[in-house]
Every structure is written in structure tokens, then in C-alpha cells.
Amino acid sequence: xxxxxxxxxxxxxLVTGVGGQGNLLLSRLIGLMFMKKHYNVVTAESxxxxxxxxSVNSQVRISAKESxxxxxxxxxxxxxxxxxxxxxxxxxxxxxxxxxxxVCNSRPIPPxxxxxxxxxxxxxxxxxxxxxxxxxKAWLFDATTEAMKLGRAVYANIVMIGAMVxxxxxxxxxxxFEAAIEGVLPAGEIENNFKAFDFGMSICLSDDATCRYFGD
Amino acid sequence: xxxxxxxxxxDRLLITGNxxxxxxxxxxxxxxxxxxPGTPATEIIENLGKAADAHNMYVEWSANEQVAMExxxxxxxxxxxxxxxxxxxxxxxAADALLHFAVAGTRGGMVIVPCDDPGCSSSxxxxxxxxxxxxxxxxxxxxxxxxxxxxxxxxAAELSEELHVPVILRGVTHLSHVxxxxxxxxxxxxxRNADFKCDGPMFDxxxxxxxxxxxxxKHEQLQKKLHNAVSHFEASxxxxxxxxEHPELMMITSSxxxxxxxxxxxxxxxxxxxxxxxxxxxxxxxxKLIERHLSMASKIFVVEEVLPIMENDIKSxxxxxxxxxxxxxxHGKADGSLPTVNxxxxxxxxxxxxxxxxxxxxxxxPASYTQLAKQIAAENVPxxxxxYCPGCPHRATFWLVNHAxxxxxxxxxxxxxxxxxxxxxxxxxxxxxxxxxxxxxGMGLATGFAKLDKFGMDRTVFAASGDSTFFHAVMPALVxxxxxxxNVTLLVLDNSxxxxxxxxxxxxxxxGASSQKLPSVDIASVCExxxxxxxxxxxxxxxDALQRLLESVEAEDGVNVLIFKQxxxxxxxxxxxxxFDMRVDESRCLGENxxxxxxxxxxFRCPGLAWDxxxxxxxxxxxxxxxxxxxxxICPQHAISKTRKEIA
Numbered sequence: 133x134x135x136x137x138x139x140x141x142x143x144x145x146l147v148t149g150v151g152g153q154g155n156l157l158l159s160r161l162i163g164l165m166f167m168k169k170h171y172n173v174v175t176a177e178s179x180x181x182x183x184x185x186x187s188v189n190s191q192v193r194i195s196a197k198e199s200x201x202x203x204x205x206x207x208x209x210x211x212x213x214x215x216x217x218x219x220x221x222x223x224x225x226x227x228x229x230x231x232x233x234x235v236c237n238s239r240p241i242p243p244x245x246x247x248x249x250x251x252x253x254x255x256x257x258x259x260x261x262x263x264x265x266x267x268x269k270a271w272l273f274d275a276t277t278e279a280m281k282l283g284r285a286v287y288a289n290i291v292m293i294g295a296m297v298x299x300x301x302x303x304x305x306x307x308x309f310e311a312a313i314e315g316v317l318p319a320g321e322i323e324n325n326f327k328a329f330d331f332g333m334s335i336c337l338s339d340d341a342t343c344r345y346f347g348d
Numbered sequence: 349x350x351x352x353x354x355x356x357x358x359d360r361l362l363i364t365g366n367x368x369x370x371x372x373x374x375x376x377x378x379x380x381x382x383x384x385p386g387t388p389a390t391e392i393i394e395n396l397g398k399a400a401d402a403h404n405m406y407v408e409w410s411a412n413e414q415v416a417m418e419x420x421x422x423x424x425x426x427x428x429x430x431x432x433x434x435x436x437x438x439x440x441x442a443a444d445a446l447l448h449f450a451v452a453g454t455r456g457g458m459v460i461v462p463c464d465d466p467g468c469s470s471s472x473x474x475x476x477x478x479x480x481x482x483x484x485x486x487x488x489x490x491x492x493x494x495x496x497x498x499x500x501x502x503x504a505a506e507l508s509e510e511l512h513v514p515v516i517l518r519g520v521t522h523l524s525h526v527x528x529x530x531x532x533x534x535x536x537x538x539x540r541n542a543d544f545k546c547d548g549p550m551f552d553x554x555x556x557x558x559x560x561x562x563x564x565x566k567h568e569q570l571q572k573k574l575h576n577a578v579s580h581f582e583a584s585x586x587x588x589x590x591x592x593e594h595p596e597l598m599m600i601t602s603s604x605x606x607x608x609x610x611x612x613x614x615x616x617x618x619x620x621x622x623x624x625x626x627x628x629x630x631x632x633x634x635x636k637l638i639e640r641h642l643s644m645a646s647k648i649f650v651v652e653e654v655l656p657i658m659e660n661d662i663k664s665x666x667x668x669x670x671x672x673x674x675x676x677x678x679h680g681k682a683d684g685s686l687p688t689v690n691x692x693x694x695x696x697x698x699x700x701x702x703x704x705x706x707x708x709x710x711x712x713x714p715a716s717y718t719q720l721a722k723q724i725a726a727e728n729v730p731x732x733x734x735x736y737c738p739g740c741p742h743r744a745t746f747w748l749v750n751h752a753x754x755x756x757x758x759x760x761x762x763x764x765x766x767x768x769x770x771x772x773x774x775x776x777x778x779x780x781x782x783x784x785x786x787x788x789x790g791m792g793l794a795t796g797f798a799k800l801d802k803f804g805m806d807r808t809v810f811a812a813s814g815d816s817t818f819f820h821a822v823m824p825a826l827v828x829x830x831x832x833x834x835n836v837t838l839l840v841l842d843n844s845x846x847x848x849x850x851x852x853x854x855x856x857x858x859x860g861a862s863s864q865k866l867p868s869v870d871i872a873s874v875c876e877x878x879x880x881x882x883x884x885x886x887x888x889x890x891x892d893a894l895q896r897l898l899e900s901v902e903a904e905d906g907v908n909v910l911i912f913k914q915x916x917x918x919x920x921x922x923x924x925x926x927x928f929d930m931r932v933d934e935s936r937c938l939g940e941n942x943x944x945x946x947x948x949x950x951x952f953r954c955p956g957l958a959w960d961x962x963x964x965x966x967x968x969x970x971x972x973x974x975x976x977x978x979x980x981x982i983c984p985q986h987a988i989s990k991t992r993k994e995i996a
Binding site for chain 1: 349360362469493522525526527528529604607608610611615693694695698711712713714717718720721722724725728729730731732733734735737946949950953955957958959961969
């Protein structure tokens with residue numbers, strides 16, 4: 133769906149993950165995709181005290197009308213791109229709502245308390261159930277393994293962009309991705325980026341989602 | 349792809365507020381720019397450093413904000429346009445210099461950009477810099493978005509040049525670190541020759557010597573300049589009213605709060621009831637403009653971050669005008685409509701606006717949803733607290749310091765400072781540090797504590813400093829400690845760069861803001877020259893480092909400096925390089941039966957070490973471990989071994 137209107141205006145996308153995963157690049161690429169289609173884009177980043185390994189999030193707001201205020205209002209995310217399951221769950225109380233859609237990389241990055249054996253990392257099936265219970269639709273899938281097949285874990289971020297497009301709320305498509313990455317991602321990696329994008333898109337288009345409606 | 353350095357007029361870029369401000373400096377014809385790194389301002393000077401060659405600028409990372417202000421002022425006094433930028437508290441360091449340049453007067457346009465941090469997302473305090481404009485009688489402007497952030501730099505430079513006074517352009521975190529679409533203008537290359545004219549009469553702004561003397565004459569001149577700023581501000585395109593002719597409520601706002609006000613009005617659908625006066629020029633406030641807008645409504649709602657500064661100014665106007673325009677009802681900080689700590693957001697302004705207008709405003713999300721989301725997070729999602737990175741030399745240093753002070757057994761403590769090493773104060777560190785305040789505070793405080801022996805204080809005191817902090821503010825305190833014979837040890841945690849903000853240059857490194865090669869100043873030689881006893885140790889050679897620490901503790905008098913030299917794990921020189929291959933010998937690790945209380949994972953807590961639950965033993969987490977080798981030292985069973993890696 134590379135033409136048409138935003139399902140909601142402004143449309144709010146929350147990108148959440150762990151410092152060093154690539155939040156900044158991801159929100160920038162999303163912003164560029166929409167800027168090239170003449171939308172107003174505002175992205176707010178958490179940086180500063182957020183060091184490597186800390187919780188980070190980027191907030192992208194898109195509008196066909198006027199420029200929005202930076203920062204997504206409480207419980208008003210329309211789409212959450214989760215680069216890590218715990219970070220996705222962490223943000224739902226603040227930004228989630230029964231209508232939100234979630235695309236989430238299932239690859240865990242354990243917090244230090246899990247590494248030291250003080251806490252447990254939640255079970256995959258529980259995560260799936262919680263994400264389902266707190267969204268209109270959630271896709272939980274291993275983007276990192278797919279990225280590693282292409283040679284580098286960072287392609288997982290591009291898988292997530294493909295998933296975002298595949299989730300179907302947004303008037304953008306593969307051609308917009310192509311336009312946005314030109315001059316931003318290394319030319320030698322374009323092919324792999326397309327493969328990563330296509331994989332992500334196919335996941336969400338296949339509708340093989342952990343799909344549950346809140347309140348069921 | 350276009351960027352802020354070589355982008356053409358008309359190009360539209362998705363850039364941060366900081367990048368927009370840097371581009372603004374390029375379009376304002378700035379020739380000299382200097383600063384000291386600090387979040388959220390860092391990327392402004394960083395970007396200008398990269399642009400220096402293309403736009404014939406001189407850009408430097410200065411030793412501290414005061415020096416940066418002086419370097420910029422020299423440019424201005426010589427007729428060039430100049431620029432300095434700092435984080436909120438950096439303005440305190442630069443303040444004395446700024447006051448004197450304000451009174452003495454400037455020549456080429458001089459723009460001061462402090463970036464405040466409402467909400468303290470990366471600052472020690474929430475201090476805001478708007479008060480300096482009032483205190484020093486300087487014009488203040490505040491951009492409301494990325495586009496204005498860029499455009500206002502030029503406006504500020506021109507205004508400064510016309511009035512012969514520095515102009516302050518205040519940023520905030522939500523301007524600096526927010527990306528929006530900005531349309532570029534034309535870069536300006538003024539090609540001026542630098543010439544400092546100083547043979548005219550003392551009070552002449554163009555040709556006198558640079559001094560606030562004669563003081564009262566210059567003070568009066570400054571006030572005239574400020575008065576002239578008012579006439580510019582009355583007509584400024586950055587002050588904009590949107591709304592009905594006679595709104596029920598007039599919102600008055602500035603900076604990024606403008607976007608929160610617009611969003612609040614839009615989301616409540618009260619465009620026909622509420623007007624928004626967005627002010628770009630906030631000191632001195634233009635009286636006619638204020639009067640005109642106060643006259644339009646009987647209720648006023650002032651929206652600003654953080655303190656009610658503009659609110660109080662506008663109230664004083666309203667009081668003077670009461671006879672003419674009637675009594676106004678004010679909402680804002682004083683009546684509790686908005687909080688006086690933390691940054692604002694659209695939600696806070698929507699809620700306050702709804703209450704003032706008497707509109708019911710309920711959350712659209714069912715309480716059962718948020719309850720469930722909160723419960724799931726609270727029960728299952730562990731925090732990712734602030735801690736040292738894997739293989740951080742500061743963790744090693746503080747482990748050793750902690751040990752040395754325990755062995756000394758005199759309730760010893762560390763006066764910490766500002767940098768990544770302040771993590772020692774937090775649960776992620778070992779909490780050997782008991783003070784952590786402003787830049788340079790560690791050494792001054794430690795000296796003070798050490799001098800209290802005659803009043804019964806008998807505790808060992810260490811001061812901590814980073815390499816950048818050492819040059820910034822520790823040197824005078826070190827001189828003071830030597831001269832006053834304080835029995836104190838300064839630990840300089842030298843990780844070869846201003847690591848916390850992203851490896852900006854400081855006087856101890858061999859490169860500058862534009863990546864040019866520069867001579868480095870050797871910290872050890874400086875300390876020796878001052879008269880301290882200096883030892884350089886490597887925190888990854890723990891036996892030697894601990895020995896030196898114990899010697900310092902035992903030393904009877906005088907100032908010892910121990911330089912813990914080891915580059916930051918994330919530094920460009922070290923990134924992705926592994927010194928050792930680390931292994932845990934499972935036959936030696938006794939797990940929970942050891943009696944060490946799992947020292948390596950529970951206490952030392954390097955992310956490179958993990959607990960293997962199935963085996964009940966420690967293990968190396970290969971994905972995280974950077975192979976520094978330090979943990980071989982901490983295991984009482986010597987179960988961790990290191991093998992030097994062949995580096996190709």
C-alpha cells in the first residue's frame with residue numbers, strides 16, 4: 133500500500149530497544165521514508181544518559197497536516213516496533229492501548245540481573261501471550277536469526293522496517309524504502325537490505341501473527 | 349545525499365535541532381566557534397568542527413566553557429561573527445566571562461547557545477539559563493522548532509552585531525534532540541579580516557579597549573542596547589499569534605512548549621475559544637505586543653519550562669496595565685496548573701487546558717488495560733539500570749579503590765566528579781564514592797575534608813576526576829591542595845577522551861574539533877609541575893595498581909596523584925579489539941559453595957560474566973566480554989584464566 137492516507141493522523145510509531153541496537157538509524161529511516169512522501173515528520177530520541185545496554189526509545193510522529201509536538205502522548209502509540217521483547221513490554225503501560233499494533237523481534241537481550249542469575253528472563257510463550265493481550269495485533273518473530281543468515285545482526289533493523297510496512301497501516305511500500313536508503317545505507321549492502329526488508333514484510337503479510345484482541 | 353555542511357538553499361533535510369543550529373551558524377556567517385561538550389548541546393560544536401574546512405571557520409573544543417566564551421569573544425572583538433554553545437550548567441562556568449563581555453560590549457555578532465535540560469535526562473540539575481539574560485541584561489530568544497533553531501542563529505548574529513551585545517539563543521533537550529524537516533538557506537561567507545581596534549576612547553564600543561570601565565557609563569550603554577532590542581522584538585517575525593480575535597483564553601508560550609500548546613488546543617477542539625501567542629523573543633519582552641495580546645482576553649495561561657519566569661514578567665506587565673486593560677486571571681505555574689519541575693509534554697498541557705476551560709477530558713484507554721500492562725511489566729520486566737560497560741576500566745579502578753580503602757580501615761571515601769566514573773555512586777557501582785556534584789567538585793571537596801583533622805575528622809579522602817574533567821576544573825583545586833598541604837589523593841581516571849559525550853577532544857588528546865592533529869598536554873607532567881607526587885598505573889594491572897593505592901593511603905602528608913590510564917572500551921582505538929581470551933575453569937569454580945557469594949556476578953557485575961544456572965558455575969558471556977583480563981584478579985579460586993590473543 134504505497135499510496136493512500138494515514139489510518140490515523142498524526143500516526144505515532146514507537147521504536148523501542150536496548151542502547152546500541154540501532155534505534156537511531158531505524159527512526160531516521162522511517163522519518164526519511166515519510167519525508168520523501170511530503171509528510172510532516174518529527175522524531176524524538178532518548179539519548180544522553182542512555183548508555184550502551186540501557187533502555188532506549190525513539191518516537192516518530194507523522195502527519196499529512198501540520199507538524200506535531202515531539203513525543204507520543206500517553207497511551208497513544210499506533211504501532212510499536214520492538215527490537216527486544218522486554219523493552220516492548222516495558223513501554224506498553226505508558227504508550228500502549230487496545231488498538232496498538234506491535235511488531236517485535238523475539239531475540240532476547242538479557243538485562244544484567246538476568247545474567248547474574250538474580251532474575252529470570254520470561255518464557256517466550258508468556259511474552260507472546262502478554263503482547264497479544266495488550267494489542268490489537270502483535271507479530272513476534274526472530275528477526276536476528278534471519279539477519280544473521282544475511283551476514284550481520286544489524287539487518288534485523290531492516291527486517292523490522294519491512295514488518296512495519298507489512299503490518300499494513302501505513303501508505304508506504306518497498307519503493308519508499310528504496311528511496312529512503314539511497315545515500316544512507318552503504319551501496320554495497322543494498323541487496324541484503326532488500327532481502328531483510330522483504331522477509332520482514334512477508335512475516336506480517338502472511339498474517340501469521342500472535343493475534344489476540346484485548347478483552348476477548 | 350544533502351547534509352548540513354554542503355546542502356544548498358532550498359534543500360529539505362530531516363535533522364536534529366542541534367544540527368539545525370549548526371547549519372544556522374553556517375548561514376549566519378560565523379567564523380569562530382568554541383565550546384565544551386555536554387548533553388544536550390554537544391552535537392552543535394561537533395557538527396561545526398566537521399564544517400570548519402568547508403566554510404572557513406575556526407572551531408575548537410575548549411578546556412572549559414569560560415575559555416570557550418573568551419575564544420569566541422576574541423573573534424567578536426576582532427569584528428568576526430562568533431559562537432559558543434554549552435549545556436545548562438556550562439553557563440555557570442562561562443557566566444563571569446559573559447557578564448563582563450555583556451558590559452564591555454561586543455563587535456562582530458556573538459551568539460551564545462546554552463541548551464537546558466528540563467527533566468534532567470542527562471544533567472546533574474534542572475537549572476535553566478533564562479535567568480542569565482535577566483541577570484546580565486542580555487537579549488534572549490527561544491526557537492520553537494528545528495526550522496526556527498536554524499533561522500534564529502542568523503537573527504541573533506545580526507542583532508548582536510547591531511547592538512554590540514552578546515545575544516543568547518536558548519535551546520532545550522526536546523529541541524536539540526528532536527529531528528524535524530528543516531529547509532536550508534544560503535551559507536554566508538563574510539570573508540572579513542580579523543582586526544582588534546583598541547586605540548579609541550575607552551567607552552567607545554567600536555574602538556576602545558575591551559573592559560567594563562568606565563563601569564557606570566558602560567552599564568548605562570548596556571541598558572540602552574537592551575532598550576533597542578525591544579524595538580526589534582516588537583516587530584519580530586518570531587512572535588506569532590494564532591487564534592480568534594477575542595479568545596476566551598490567551599495561551600502565552602515559547603520554545604518547544606509551543607508545540608504542546610498547539611497540540612492541546614487541537615486535540616480538545618477549542619480553536620474558536622483559545623488563542624496562542626508564541627513568543628520567540630522572550631527577554632526583554634516587547635511591551636506593546638504583550639499589551640495588545642493581554643487586552644484580547646480576560647484569562648491568560650502561560651506555558652513554559654521550567655520555572656514561572658515568563659509568567660512573572662507578564663504578570664508585572666498586567667499589573668502596570670490593570671487600569672487600562674482590566675484585571676486578568678492568570679493560570680500557569682503559580683496556580684498549580686502546570687508543574688515547576690520536569691519537562692512539559694502535550695498530555696500535561698491538554699489536562700491543564702481542559703481544567704481551565706471546564707471541559708471534561710478523560711483518558712480513552714480503559715483503566716483495566718493500563719493496570720494489566722503495568723502489572724506485567726512490574727512482575728516480569730527487570731530494569732536495565734545504569735552500569736559500567738563490559739570491560740570498563742572505571743569498574744576495575746573502583747574495585748581496587750574500594751579494596752584499598754577497606755584495607756586501610758579508616759572509613760575512607762571518594763569525592764567523585766562528573767563523568768562515567770560517577771556510576772560508582774549508583775547501585776551499578778561499588779558506592780565507594782560519597783559525593784558527586786559539579787565539574788571539579790571532587791578535588792576541592794576532598795581538600796576541604798582533609799583539612800578537618802584538627803576538628804576530629806580522621807578518614808582517608810580520595811578525589812576522583814576524569815581526563816577531560818581534570819583540565820576543565822580540577823587543576824585549580826589541585827594547585828590549592830598542594831599549596832595548602834592537604835593530605836589527599838587525586839585519582840585521575842584517564843580513559844583518553846571525553847567518553848561520556850562521545851569522545852570529543854580535550855587538551856590531553858592529539859586531535860581537535862576538526863580532527864586536525866594537535867599537541868597533547870600530559871596530565872602527569874602537569875601534576876608533577878604543580879608539586880604533587882605522581883604515579884601512573886594501569887587498572888588492568890591490578891597488583892601494581894593496588895600497591896600504589898595502598899602507598900597513597902599510607903603517605904603521611906602531601907598530595908598524591910594516581911593516574912589510572914586505560915582507554916575507554918568504546919573508544920575508537922579500542923573498539924572491537926580483544927586483548928585476552930577469557931575462560932572459567934569449571935573444576936575450580938565452586939559456585940554457591942565457594943563462600944565468595946558469587947563475587948564475580950553479584951558484586952563485580954561485569955556484563956562479560958554470567959551465571960550458568962544449570963551448572964551452578966560462573967561462565968564468560970562471549971558476546972559481551974571484551975577480554976580486558978581484570979576478572980582473573982577477583983576470583984578467590986583463580987578459576988578465571990586469560991590467554992593473550994594474537995592481534996593481527
